[in-house]
Amino acid sequence: MAPKGKNKKLKSLSHGRPPTAKPSRAISSKASRTLIRSHHALEKSKAQALAEGNAVLATSLQHQIDAQGGLERYQRASLQGQSHERGGDSSKILMEWLQPLVPALKNHAANDMSLRLLEIGALSVSNACSRSKLFDIERIDLKSQAEGIKQQDFMERPLPKDGSEQFDILSLSLVLNFVPDAAGKGKMLLRTLEFLKEPKYLEDHGEFLPALFLVLPASCVTNSRYMDEAKLEAIMESIGYVNTRKKLSNKLVYYLWRMASSVSRPATSFKKAEVRSGKDRNNFAIVLK
Template sequence: MPKTRTKRPQPVTSTKGRSTTYDKRPVALPPIHIDGQQKVTIDTAALSAVKLGKLGKSSVDTRRRINHFHTLIKQYSKLETQKQNTSAADELDAIDSQIAQVSREMAEMGGLDWYQKASLLGQCKQRGGDTSRWLVPRLHELGLDKREKRLRLLEVGALSSRNYEKEHHWIDVVPIDLNSQEPGIYQLDFLDIKIGSAEQAEPSSTDDDDNDDDDEPDNGKAQLFGSPFEVISLSLVVNFIGDPGRRGDMLRQAAKLLTPDGLLFLVLPRSCVANSRYLDDERLLAIMECLGFAQLQSHHTAKLAHYLYRFNGPSESNESFKKKLLYSEGGRNNFSIVI
């Protein structure tokens, strides 16, 4: 049977020269998934004259505003959940009013577009660099740069298509994001990606770099890959989802898209594991082991927690991890992951 060749979806066009005022299209948020609803968007039609928020004059100011945007995301997610579970008309009106208020504040800050640009600013060398610089040495240590065939790496929530530019000869990176910031980053939803079955897609080619388009989605809607990935990077994206259960779904999705013995690179703000009432390193390890992952390395900096896991195959464990209070003292945050 001849191979079915699929083509990579077209990257979004450059944003250079784009107006900094809102148009009438909804501003797409990160995947805040609600039961029965695939994606949540914020309608900013009434805010067409609102300018994008400033990125921040300093790293401290930028981080403060990013943290506030995270808080608004969580508030929005909670309100949408309440709305799904409420039938009383007066309560629905009150919830809708709160949703509109939160939506307006996020839009006035610049929405997801502002958030990504602020995060991209934080990725520059003057403000700490990007987390791929921690991952690449780990891949060297595992000898993955010596392979005959390039390593397939899916970078979720990519802010720049150049993060692995120096390693292009041995890393074949597919950068994706819901709101691409530059050409070369494909506008795809990580939770919608599937690995094709024998009926849906042919096995990947054994040829080398000449067939880089194999196994890519045939368009922006199909989001079907013919073969799994050898590395998946979830750097500072799991924490951006407001719902703890959907954070767990992202980790489950990574397990579905990885090859046997594939690697998962997970980065969280350090406060998510060092200052949470519901999560610490020990509980995160238990969650990952339940999903079939073995931790290879971890590294904490003042702001970030880096983890590298190997996927050992689907786990037979039926254990669930609900939201459980681990620390009751004041001053802690409420970050959690539920599976």
């Protein structure tokens, strides 16, 4: 549970990810969605109150979070929402997309040259990527819930000193939407570039790698006031990414973005500007300055 008072981590991720252990009591699909939306809204309001120095309002909002079960109940609802029955392991999609590379990946693995994968916001050590045994995987999460997952905030992770500390693939599955403010989301996307290897390496994998695997709730691009697919693609291209694969389901949208070039700052600024009107829209946004 987030402490009361000012918290510098509010500019990155506002809380941990769901635990890997199965919850003992299931709640309905509708109830879990309602709880998750309410928790996100309260956390976002609390972050804004803290940023404005309004400790009284932040305390009141924390009481509301506690009253509905706090982080523990939210985690149970989130885990249930990501169970096999409701969507399952997102890394299965990544493995499907990388299928053309599997022969080469097996050869690399056999020669102790496995591609390096950084899984940000890791939930499990036994997902599809892990079971493939084709990658050298490092897993991090704000609140580690399993052995093999390092407790670390990606926004505070030391920058790589050289290529040996960089990765071929970064997985950012249902993480970006946890960042409480639009500017923080932009900073996170920019920071991913620092952790990917130079685009010129491994020419036989050039169509796919180095890459960012990005998964978001579908509503972030289909029902946001401030974001649609065209704007997301413009943002990603401005920082050096090219989209190579995309899949939209009822609940999630999956992308594989290849890093074509590494930039220190975006070529264009993107503000929190309305792209859709309507009272039932959500407020997902990414700001780049």
